[in-house]
Amino acid sequence: MAMDIVEELLKGNVLALSRAITAIENEYDNASEIMAKLYPHTGHAFVLGITGPPGAGKSTLTDKLAKAYRAQGKTVGIIAIDPTSPFTGGAILGDRIRMNSLTLDDGVFIRSMGTRGSLGGLSHKTADAVKAMDAFGKDVIFVETVGVGQSEVDIVKAADTTMVVLIPGMGDDIQAIKAGILEIGDVFTINKADHEGADKLVREMNMMLDLNGMMMDWRPPIQKVIANQGEGIKETIENVTNHFKHIEANGVLAERRTKRTRNEILDVLNTSIGKHITKNLVATGDLDKYVEQIKNHETDPYTVVASVMKKMLK
Amino acid sequence: MAMDIVEELLKGNVLALSRAITAIENEYDNASEIMAKLYPHTGHAFVLGITGPPGAGKSTLTDKLAKAYRAQGKTVGIIAIDPTSPFTGGAILGDRIRMNSLTLDDGVFIRSMGTRGSLGGLSHKTADAVKAMDAFGKDVIFVETVGVGQSEVDIVKAADTTMVVLIPGMGDDIQAIKAGILEIGDVFTINKADHEGADKLVREMNMMLDLNGMMMDWRPPIQKVIANQGEGIKETIENVTNHFKHIEANGVLAERRTKRTRNEILDVLNTSIGKHITKNLVATGDLDKYVEQIKNHETDPYTVVASVMKKMLK
Numbered sequence: 001m002a003m004d005i006v007e008e009l010l011k012g013n014v015l016a017l018s019r020a021i022t023a024i025e026n027e028y029d030n031a032s033e034i035m036a037k038l039y040p041h042t043g044h045a046f047v048l049g050i051t052g053p054p055g056a057g058k059s060t061l062t063d064k065l066a067k068a069y070r071a072q073g074k075t076v077g078i079i080a081i082d083p084t085s086p087f088t089g090g091a092i093l094g095d096r097i098r099m100n101s102l103t104l105d106d107g108v109f110i111r112s113m114g115t116r117g118s119l120g121g122l123s124h125k126t127a128d129a130v131k132a133m134d135a136f137g138k139d140v141i142f143v144e145t146v147g148v149g150q151s152e153v154d155i156v157k158a159a160d161t162t163m164v165v166l167i168p169g170m171g172d173d174i175q176a177i178k179a180g181i182l183e184i185g186d187v188f189t190i191n192k193a194d195h196e197g198a199d200k201l202v203r204e205m206n207m208m209l210d211l212n213g214m215m216m217d218w219r220p221p222i223q224k225v226i227a228n229q230g231e232g233i234k235e236t237i238e239n240v241t242n243h244f245k246h247i248e249a250n251g252v253l254a255e256r257r258t259k260r261t262r263n264e265i266l267d268v269l270n271t272s273i274g275k276h277i278t279k280n281l282v283a284t285g286d287l288d289k290y291v292e293q294i295k296n297h298e299t300d301p302y303t304v305v306a307s308v309m310k311k312m313l314k
Numbered sequence: 315m316a317m318d319i320v321e322e323l324l325k326g327n328v329l330a331l332s333r334a335i336t337a338i339e340n341e342y343d344n345a346s347e348i349m350a351k352l353y354p355h356t357g358h359a360f361v362l363g364i365t366g367p368p369g370a371g372k373s374t375l376t377d378k379l380a381k382a383y384r385a386q387g388k389t390v391g392i393i394a395i396d397p398t399s400p401f402t403g404g405a406i407l408g409d410r411i412r413m414n415s416l417t418l419d420d421g422v423f424i425r426s427m428g429t430r431g432s433l434g435g436l437s438h439k440t441a442d443a444v445k446a447m448d449a450f451g452k453d454v455i456f457v458e459t460v461g462v463g464q465s466e467v468d469i470v471k472a473a474d475t476t477m478v479v480l481i482p483g484m485g486d487d488i489q490a491i492k493a494g495i496l497e498i499g500d501v502f503t504i505n506k507a508d509h510e511g512a513d514k515l516v517r518e519m520n521m522m523l524d525l526n527g528m529m530m531d532w533r534p535p536i537q538k539v540i541a542n543q544g545e546g547i548k549e550t551i552e553n554v555t556n557h558f559k560h561i562e563a564n565g566v567l568a569e570r571r572t573k574r575t576r577n578e579i580l581d582v583l584n585t586s587i588g589k590h591i592t593k594n595l596v597a598t599g600d601l602d603k604y605v606e607q608i609k610n611h612e613t614d615p616y617t618v619v620a621s622v623m624k625k626m627l628k
Contacts, residue, residue, distance in 0.1 A: 032616040039614035053368050261605050261615070266592055268619045273591065274584040276627065281580075291575050300353035301575070302346040305582045309590065314628055 005030075006037040009136055014109065017136045021111055024128045027275075035128055041135035043257075045077070046244060049159030050144045051184075056165040057191045061227040061236075062144050068237050069140045070107055077133035077141040078110045079126060109133065123154040124267040127260070130158050156184060157263065160253060161243045163187045163236075166205075168197030182208055185220050186247075187239045193224035193232065218246055277312060319344075320351040323450055328423065331450045335425055338442045341589075349442055355449035357571075359391070360558060363473030364458045365498075370479040371505045375541040375550075376458050382551050383454045384421055391447035391455040392424045393440060423447065437468040438581040441574070444472050470498060471577065474567060475557045477501045477550075480519075482511030496522055499534050500561075501553045507538035507546065532560055591626060 005023070008016035020038070023031040048065075052058055059080065066076045113122070113129060126143060133141050143159055156162045164185035188205060190198055205222050221239045225232030247253040281287040290304045319337070322330035334352070337345040362379075366372055373394065380390045427436070427443060440457060447455050457473055470476045478499035502519060504512055519536050535553045539546030561567040595601040604618045 032620075036614045036616040039608075039616075040611050258605060258609065261608050262601060264615045265601065265604055265608075265618055266588075266595075268615050269591060269595075269622060270584065270588040272619050272623060273587055273627070274580075276623065277583060277587065278580055281583075287576060287579065290579055291572060294353075294575050294579075295572065297354050300350045301578045301582050302350040302353075304579055305586050306346075308583060309586060312628055313587070313590065314626055 005034055009038070009132065010041060012137065017109060017132060018111070020132045021113075021129045024125050024132065025113055031128075035131065038131055038135040042131045043134065045130070045134040045138050045141045046161075047130055047134075047141045047143065047159045048240060049156035049162040050142060050165060051156050051162065052165030052191075053167075056167045057227050058144055058165050061165060061189065061191055061225065062142050064227050064230055064233045065237060065240075066108060066140075066142065068233055070105060074139040075107045075137065076109070077130075077136070077138035078108065079129050079133070079141065079143045080110070080112045081122070081126065081143070081145040109136070109138065123157065124264065124271055127158040127264060127267070157260065160247070160256065161186045161240055163189055163240065165189045165191050166201060167192045168195045168201050182212060186218070186243045187236070188220055188222040189232075189236055190222060190224045191227050194226050198224060217250070218243065277308070280312070281308070319348055323352070323446065324355060326451065331423060331446060332425070334446045335427075335443045338439050338446065339427055345442075349445065352445055352449040356445045357448065359444070359448040359452050359455045360475075361444055361448075361455045361457065361473045362554060363470035363476040364456060364479060365470050365476065366479030366505075367481075370481045371541050372458055372479050375479060375503065375505055375539065376456050378541050378544055378547045379551060379554075380422055380454075380456065382547055384419060388453040389421045389451065390423070391444075391450070391452035392422065393443050393447070393455065393457045394424070394426045395436070395440065395457070395459040423450075423452065437471065438578065438585055441472040441578055441581070471574065474561070474570065475500045475554055477503055477554065479503045479505050480515060481506045482509045482515050496526060500532065500557045501550070502534055502536040503546075503550055504536060504538045505541050508540050512538060531564070532557065591622070594626070595622070 003016060003019070005016050005020050009020055020034050022028075023034055050058055050062055062078060062080075066078060069076050111129065113126060130141050130143060143156065145156065162184050164187075166188065167190065190201055190205075192198070202222055202224065209216075209220060209222075221242075223232050223236050223239055225236060227233070244253070247256070278287075281290075286308075290299070293299045294301060294304070317330060317333070319330050319334050323334055334348050336342075337348055364372055364376055376392060376394075380392060383390050425443065427440060444455050444457060457470065459470065476498050478501075480502065481504065504515055504519075506512070516536050516538065523530075523534060523536075535556075537546050537550050537553055539550060541547070558567070561570070592601075595604075600622075604613070607613045608615060608618070
């Protein structure tokens with residue numbers, strides 16, 4: 001390559017940062033090498049995860065929060081995870097929604113990542129993109145996901161503090177969503193708080209937190225916000241800051257980061273081995289052979305896997 | 315075990331079916347053996363995937379469709395994938411919502427599966443639960459997921475026909491959702507069609523399908539439905555049946571099933587190898603050692619993974 005991506009990135013070259021994340025996202029051959037070299041320069045940024053159901057106004061909220069951090073003189077990175085077509089790949093939301101005033105600010109770097117691929121690689125790609133921004137020198141890094149499923153939960157595991165954004169009037173599924181996110185939310189934001197049902201939602205959330213209260217040394221605050229009017233943004237930033245100070249003081253931050261390193265090793269390992277073996281099975285023609293045998297009811301996937309593992313593992 | 319699960323399941327013992335799925339879900343040691351034995355008895359059921367954003371009324375719709383199939387004399391299996399707390403595990407929605415008239419019908423078997431675990435095992439567990447119901451003799455198997463992310467897409471890959479359920483008034487994220495699901499939807503259902511914006515949504519969907527039209531030999535029908543009033547259910551069943559006949563006739567069904575077998579091998583393989591290696595790294599204490607070294611900036615996850623792969627793969 002003409003440009004030494006790592007060297008340039010560490011010097012603050014935005015194009016190099018962009019290329020590094022492209023290498024991560026597309027699993028280019030040099031991605032592991034880049035990450036290995038960036039790794040020693042990471043660990044300084046504060047990582048804020050933002051998740052919630054579709055329509056909760058997360059991107060508007062992220063923009064307002066980013067501006068508030070910028071007003072404090074902090075540099076900001078934003079990673080927006082977008083639902084992607086499983087076939088064509090590529091992020092959809094990103095370029096459409098993010099055409100706003102933030103993009104004119106040199107202190108803000110915004111990147112969309114698509115949810116393509118199915119080997120569970122997204123959480124590790126997101127974690128790597130966070131690291132690239134961290135090594136670049138960003139003070140605060142947002143990781144924003146649309147959704148409330150397991151993949152979103154995996155993604156926000158890359159965060160120091162996780163904010164869950166809810167809105168009034170979510171319908172039947174809200175109970176399940178609330179239960180699912182209750183334990184990942186360090187800070188709750190009720191956006192569109194001028195809509196009907198906001199106070200009811202706050203009450204319900206409080207009740208659920210009360211029920212859970214015995215186990216908590218941190219009571220997640222619930223803040224009503226009207227993001228597009230800028231209301232509640234200051235209080236939200238305070239909540240986030242308080243949470244970070246809290247986990248820094250009581251050792252939970254160090255614990256989370258250790259756990260994250262652990263998961264990272266396993267994640268990278270699983271993805272790498274999966275790729276290695278798939279490549280091998282395809283190249284040798286064994287995969288097609290097995291598919292044919294299973295179709296003819298001569299064997300089954302479980303028997304196949306047992307024999308492949310015997311063949312490939314020491 | 316006191317009961318021969320496979321033998322009893324094939325005889326039509328519901329308790330055995332339930333236990334088989336529990337073994338799959340919790341990754342009991344006997345799960346692979348059960349699946350290997352059930353495998354030859356599969357391939358008869360029609361598998362219908364139902365997905366869509368939270369609040370779209372998928373469970374009500376599923377119930378109505380299930381009743382319609384029952385009225386045709388067909389037996390039904392329902393697998394509901396529920397958002398789960400990442401820490402406590404276990405499905406949440408299931409037992410709460412599913413306490414309805416369907417559960418009194420012997421011809422219907424309903425099972426909730428939680429989205430716990432992070433090694434991407436859910437799609438393969440769902441596929442196995444489908445196979446267990448198939449071997450049991452269910453004619454139609456529903457796989458219902460909440461959400462529109464990559465994990466839901468992976469899950470509906472287990473289906474012959476995929477129905478995407480949308481509702482009017484989804485807010486900003488609808489554009490992204492639509493683009494994401496456009497290519498996985500064989501049949502579209504606009505539920506809550508008496509709400510404002512239903513016709514607009516149908517028009518928008520049609521426009522998107524028009525733009526995509528060049529590549530399609532099947533035009534996904536869009537049906538307006540009011541599930542809780544039973545309106546549009548008959549037409550929806552017809553759409554589903556037409557799609558299945560279409561892919562049966564033109565060879566796409568056979569193609570999909572071949573592809574599914576292929577993905578299944580890779581899925582089982584990845585999960586099994588991942589588990590094997592994690593177990594090994596934990597048991598030897600290597601994982602903790604690596605985490606410590608990374609924390610001290612002596613190495614990084616990529617270098618660690620390269621050396622572990624060298625050690626463990628033939």
